[in-house]
Amino acid sequence: xxxxxxxxxxxxIDMTAMCDVAFLLLTFFMLATKFKPEEPVVxxxxxxxxxxxxxxxxxxxxxxxxxxxxxxxxxxxxKRKALIEDIDAARQLKLSEAEKxxxxxxxxxxxxxxxxxxxxxxxxxxxxxxxxxxPGIPVDSVIHVPTNELDSWIESARNTNPMLRxxxxxxxxxxxxxxxxxxxxxxxxxxxKFNLITNLKSIPAGTAAYAEANAPRADGDK
Amino acid sequence: xxxxxxxxxxxxxxxxxxxxxxxxxxRIDLTPMVDLGFxxxxxxxxxxxxxxxxxxxxxxxxxxxxxxxxxxxxIKNSVALTILLSKNHRLYYYEGIGDDPNKxxxxxxxxxxxxxxxxxxxxxxxxxxxxxxxxxxxTAKDEATILIKPDSTSTYSDLVNILDEMTINGVKVYAIIxxxxxxxxxxxxxxAANGGK
Numbered sequence: 001x002x003x004x005x006x007x008x009x010x011x012x013i014d015m016t017a018m019c020d021v022a023f024l025l026l027t028f029f030m031l032a033t034k035f036k037p038e039e040p041v042v043x044x045x046x047x048x049x050x051x052x053x054x055x056x057x058x059x060x061x062x063x064x065x066x067x068x069x070x071x072x073x074x075x076x077x078x079k080r081k082a083l084i085e086d087i088d089a090a091r092q093l094k095l096s097e098a099e100k101x102x103x104x105x106x107x108x109x110x111x112x113x114x115x116x117x118x119x120x121x122x123x124x125x126x127x128x129x130x131x132x133x134x135p136g137i138p139v140d141s142v143i144h145v146p147t148n149e150l151d152s153w154i155e156s157a158r159n160t161n162p163m164l165r166x167x168x169x170x171x172x173x174x175x176x177x178x179x180x181x182x183x184x185x186x187x188x189x190x191x192x193k194f195n196l197i198t199n200l201k202s203i204p205a206g207t208a209a210y211a212e213a214n215a216p217r218a219d220g221d222k
Numbered sequence: 223x224x225x226x227x228x229x230x231x232x233x234x235x236x237x238x239x240x241x242x243x244x245x246x247x248x249r250i251d252l253t254p255m256v257d258l259g260f261x262x263x264x265x266x267x268x269x270x271x272x273x274x275x276x277x278x279x280x281x282x283x284x285x286x287x288x289x290x291x292x293x294x295x296x297i298k299n300s301v302a303l304t305i306l307l308s309k310n311h312r313l314y315y316y317e318g319i320g321d322d323p324n325k326x327x328x329x330x331x332x333x334x335x336x337x338x339x340x341x342x343x344x345x346x347x348x349x350x351x352x353x354x355x356x357x358x359x360x361t362a363k364d365e366a367t368i369l370i371k372p373d374s375t376s377t378y379s380d381l382v383n384i385l386d387e388m389t390i391n392g393v394k395v396y397a398i399i400x401x402x403x404x405x406x407x408x409x410x411x412x413x414a415a416n417g418g419k
Contacts, residue, residue: 015252022259029266050278172379195277208392
């Protein structure tokens with residue numbers, strides 16, 4: 001019985017289309033990516049049902065780790081530059097231009113002002129090592145005293161950018177007195193409204209908030 | 223696509239001595255390029271922060287050292303519930319604001335539990351206030367008020383959890399207040415009475 005001859009097809013596939021897709025996706029991710037900001041310490045935030053997103057800009061971030069050390073950061077390079085100049089002038093730190101630039105490009109700082117000159121002149125690796133042992137930004141429950149450096153930072157930052165929203169990102173295991181000192185400092189500076197960064201958790205069923213979230217809306221949109 | 227038209231355009235004949243150059247295929251194997259592309263995609267996908275962190279807004283009451291005592295609003299005892307945050311995520315609570323030294327409030331202990339935890343206490347308090355409103359014992363303006371007093375052994379997560387309970391249970395009036403020495407003593411007494419709890 002004669003067999004029909006099956007024509008042998010080439011196993012080469014044209015990869016061009018796949019390549020196009022891959023690079024299209026790559027372009028999308030490259031443009032959409034906002035790198036995770038470098039964090040000086042690992043902070044495990046507690047969860048809440050609040051779903052207000054963190055604003056994109058004009059934020060001041062106060063990070064508190066489990067040991068209660070405070071790290072301070074604001075966004076925007078230009079504002080950071082203005083801030084370090086303000087602090088430099090106010091506290092006479094005699095920072096060099098390079099050190100100021102290092103602050104503007106850096107992330108959070110968590111060293112007392114007495115060490116900041118040394119901190120800013122170090123390499124990023126040395127800074128990381130310092131972050132591990134630093135006592136954090138000194139804070140006190142009263143303001144306008146030299147021991148409350150956090151107050152100076154906040155005040156200078158608000159001078160450079162009055163729109164700043166203050167966000168506290170504290171570790172769940174940080175003890176209350178440490179957080180309370182920050183809140184007291186903020187209150188003394190007449191800041192009564194601030195945000196706490198939390199993870200999202202689902203609303204427990206059968207509670208007032210649950211009923212509210214699932215209530216049918218009058219305007220019909222979801 | 224990846225091939226270019228390499229067949230010569232027809233015409234143009236070369237002279238007899240000219241050797242015809244061997245036409246190489248312009249087809250390139252694109253597989254490594256695709257590999258590279260996907261590798262980079264994977265990298266960007268992992269480094270991208272897709273979920274933005276969420277925040278919880280809190281408003282502290284306006285505090286002014288110059289404010290006179292008579293200007294301050296006094297909370298009615300019947301609407302108030304005081305919650306004390308203590309160590310090991312334990313919560314102590316009592317009805318009222320506990321300002322009457324002759325009638326020390328009864329301290330009870332609870333925790334952040336699914337069942338019979340602080341949530342039920344808050345829900346009951348809200349119900350009680352609503353009942354009192356219905357009986358005209360309280361005016362419509364009165365709301366269940368919760369005083370949160372964290373002590374020095376409590377953690378930040380306790381604070382966030384209790385603030386979260388306020389939102390969960392729709393408590394509109396609450397405040398974070400410093401704990402008083404009397405309350406610390408009472409906690410210690412309650413711990414002793416309950417055999418270490």
